Amino acid sequence: MSVRPPGECTAPDRRCILVIATVASFLTPFMSSSINIALPVIGAEFATDAVLLGWIQTAYLLASAICLVPFGRLADIHGMKKIFLTGITIFTLSTLLCGLSPTVNALIALRMVQGVGTAMIAVTAVAVLTAVFPAGERGRVLGINVAAVYTGLSMGPFLGGVLTQHLGWRSIFLVTVPLGLIAVALTLRARGEWSTPRDERFDLIGSVVYGTTLLALMYGLTLLPEATGFGLIAVGVVGIFLFLWQESHTESPVLQVRLFFENHVFTFSNIAALINYSATFAVSFLLSLYLQYNRGLDPQAAGLILLAQPVVQALISPAAGRLSDRVEPRIVSSVGMTLSAAGLALLTVLTEETPVPYILISLVVLGTGYALFSSPNTNAIMSSVEKRYYGVASATLATSRQVGMMLSMGIVMMIFSVVIGRVAITPAEHAPLLSSINLAFMLFAALCVVGIFFSLARGRVREDPHRA
Template sequence: MQHPTQKNETSKKVASAVAAVSSFLTPFTGAAINIALPAIQREFAMNALLLGWVSASFLLSSAMFLVPFGRIADIYGRKRIFLTGITLFALFSLLSALANSTLTLLAARLLQGVGAAMIFGTGVAILTSVYPPQERGKALGINVAAVYTGLSLGPVLGGILVHQFGWRSIFLAVTLLSAGAVILALWKLKGEWAEARDEKFDLPGAFIYALSLPALMYGFSALPAVAGMLFIAAGVLGLILFVRWELRAQSPLLNMALFRKNTVFTFSNLAALINYSATFAVGFLLSLYLQYLKGLTAQAAGATLVWQPAVMALCSPFAGRLSDRTEPRIVASVGMLLTTCGLLLLAFLSAGTPFWAIIAVLILLGLGFALFSSPNTNAVMSAVEKRYYGVASGTLGTMRLTGQMFSMGITMLVFALYIGKVQITSAYYAPFLAAVKSAFLIFAVLCAGGIFASLARGKMR
């Protein structure tokens, strides 16, 4: 019979393993599917708009349900919602692999995003529940490393799978990995965490939130069209209505006191939003730059870009441990500063920039994001009571997804201003490069503002 201490250690290791697998799966799937999009387009004869929805449908449904499922997990049990989410993720990955039309693939991807929302809203919360504060940074660092390992391996393994077995093999591989995580969690992960068990679920608030956020995110992606502005206006009005409702609700979906009375929580989430807004489009922009202006193949461009997520994966555990021993806001702010420097250097790109310089900047960005992400996650989760872990995890995930869409919105807006609605051919390389440099300059300024948001959170220790 296991000693209680041994049982606790086993539970922590299993929780860490299950959370790491689930954290690996979602970025891996997204990165691999981006490689597979041309093959999917050929099979289903999709137009560009529908092809974009193969990725966007997943992002939108994930964002819509993140905070609601985080709250449901706090009330009904994090393990229960996590298991449901990873099971749905496996099921709809399989249905994606078996899709025989555009409609069925988009529907499967939409529902796969719902499963991902359950995972996002609970995985980090379970880790935070299992690990004591003095060990939390290390556990979260390993989890963040799993995310960037998925981002690193996605383009490489995705390309191999598509080339050897076709695009459906990506979804089949994800199905098998997800099923393995389900089996491990059912077999070894003991206990349940539901510190808000007796509280009610705010259904009206969830409804308003689930309509407002996708409107806002879609609006940014549709700029500078009038429809984009209308969607942004509708999204902003919806979020204002959501905040007003939550301030009056007896059992709010999102306790606004977490923001009004908790400086660490508020500014840590704001820092995350700014960081993702400033960094998500880097891979997109550099991929186009390397292929258009440098003449690299997609495979060679992917091999160059892998430096950033690889450094993130290697350094995240170290950054997590560092935040256990020193003030998280200092570590995270240094990471934001390094990221700002990297973005500023990219604003000086030219057609003749040597490859070693590009790789050096990617390494700098990878180190900066690793130093920011793990300590910032640690700060968010350590700033709230146990019964709000699910909501805190979901809120942080929402900051990530909203930031990603905002980053692409800025990029598309800059492209529209500099290039217009044309294909990027050699005749448009000059305005394309100007757009890329302008985007990186905007991101650098945005990230510089994030340094102040990171420092403003105040001391935790």
Template structure:
């Protein structure tokens, strides 16, 4: 096998395993939260910070680390991310206090952001444009497979070996991936002689952290003030970046690149409309339907399993069919599936919920891989790390917006009360409202998706002679 072919295969295997491991390691912790809370005697707010510390750290550092990898080499940042995640996992397993445990989650978030910011960039750089949709579809399938099995494996590890086993397994996997990356993964990215915008990074990270934390505590007054502060910080960040010789975020890319801009907007809206679905259905199935956590988990794996099956198919199709058409159709299918869930009642058949989830999963698969293909194919090789990180940031921000919207509706309809049988009607009303809003958001985003423009006229020309096979 020629070396450049084996290098591509190695890049595909390593980034695909990474795309499975990071969501698996992040999501499997959720099932262990009650056990972690009991061990450290945490109250409900501190328990929430176990996930929040990880999410905020990874979201705030995705774009800076993506840009840093464009300058200093993607393999270097990718490998460093795994080493940092390894250290954070060990610290989590052996942390003697809740404070050190929360610090370990920040360390894990730092490591995860480095891996996520560079994995898709490495994969995109390794393959020519006419094959990117296919390999990005495989990558997306790995993400959804990780999300599918994490509740089951996380529950098994916690139940049989204790919650620390999740972090010890994570540490072992990170160590193995670090060795594999160091030995067989080539460098897909040349170092560049430009400065890293450290001041811009500090402004960006602080602004995004304040904004996302404000969203996470809505509808409190503090949350509104923090969101306002985040918006002001964002405006200052734009002002700063437009005057920087080496900006962290080149806003000219958003102004001049229609495909990049509208594809990211579509991703943001899509995740804003879909992320809270599993959260809402988990509550609905366990409260309104009276299912156990295990049975509810089996119902909830429907959507990610469908996504894992169909993502490679639609990724491959996006190499031949315009991604904007596939993604827009996927957005429409997702909107229909969410709309179906807006009619849930206490006596709704489980089969109806499973079919609705399958429709959403199918639409998600039709949207996500082609949309990522469009984003990554719309920028030159020198900006692949930034583009990859932007995709991850849109996902994280959309997830936070989705949960913030759900919390606001719950507060307005139910108030800050426990979900008890006498409040089930108000709870179901809240679910109706949230799913209706989410469906409308996905429907509106269809038009942003359609407006992005085509990429294949350029891609076909490059794949047939204008752009040579990328070599390490």
């Protein structure tokens, strides 16, 4: 049976695919942002410690980060529709089971499965829109997709808080299932393969080394300051060099590392993205714990406060992207990184009596910085490579983002392990929790200061010879 070329998709087919990609692009950020609000309630039900609470989010990110690059490659080889359908099915089923979890360990394991499904969705949702829509319509549909992502991020804290307070934390997972089932049904109905499979070899060795390296680094961070933690981190560092060597010596690499060695704009922009996500992703996790444990707010009130950052991001990001078309992206991104550092610095002095308006101002500054950084930095990455590398560049940016998120949670869990220890958070543990949160924000602010250097050092994108 012949594969239907992407260009043969009819208008109804394309509209169906747009709906599918939009639903999927809403679900994954909504799940990620809403679950942070529910963590204190989950911790109370299962009487778990701060480190295990962190693993509820980290397990999801780790599994997604490990699978992102390999599944992106498998989508190129076997076709996007197969990978997307498998991913949205896994995501929906695991989401249902997460809502029925009997123990915290079962929830963490199921969150890892959910992360695998998320990775399969992430590497195909945007790529398929680019593949099936003509060039004149791509800007519009990609804008709809970005709007879905930010809507998920924005609605997550608020709806997650409302659901947790009135229906319990399990309702966050259960109300998501019907949307997943709709996406599965529409995918089965959609015709065509969405892309043309390639007769290429899959780099299994590189994928195993990549996954093992991330796992060793992440788990090692949570075991510090034990000797085992340092040992695992050392294994991870060796794994990085082994992975780079493997990918440089294979005909069909799972990740095109050659771009990092040949294109300094591409390299420094990805490093800046990695640093920015490492410094900012755990903010909602930390503030959710702070607002509910240290300030005694309910999940709904905490969610309303956390809503400030993603709303600002959603409002400013489109304008920031357009600005980077006229002004050198490294300038706009560097201003954004600077504002991110300032917002994080404001949060380093949180106390039990910090006024809520102060927290809101800090989140507005942080959200503005993130918006000014993210879109222009993406513009810089995509503008620094030739057209034939657009897919590789997009996958690499997604990897930098996901690994950065994972490292952000890893840093927090390392601090919790050292300062709080493996004990349940009780009123007696509120002071160590606040100290941990302040220390985390200090480290994150320092990371952004380092990120300013990489953002500025990338050079001028429009003068780069690799630009398409």
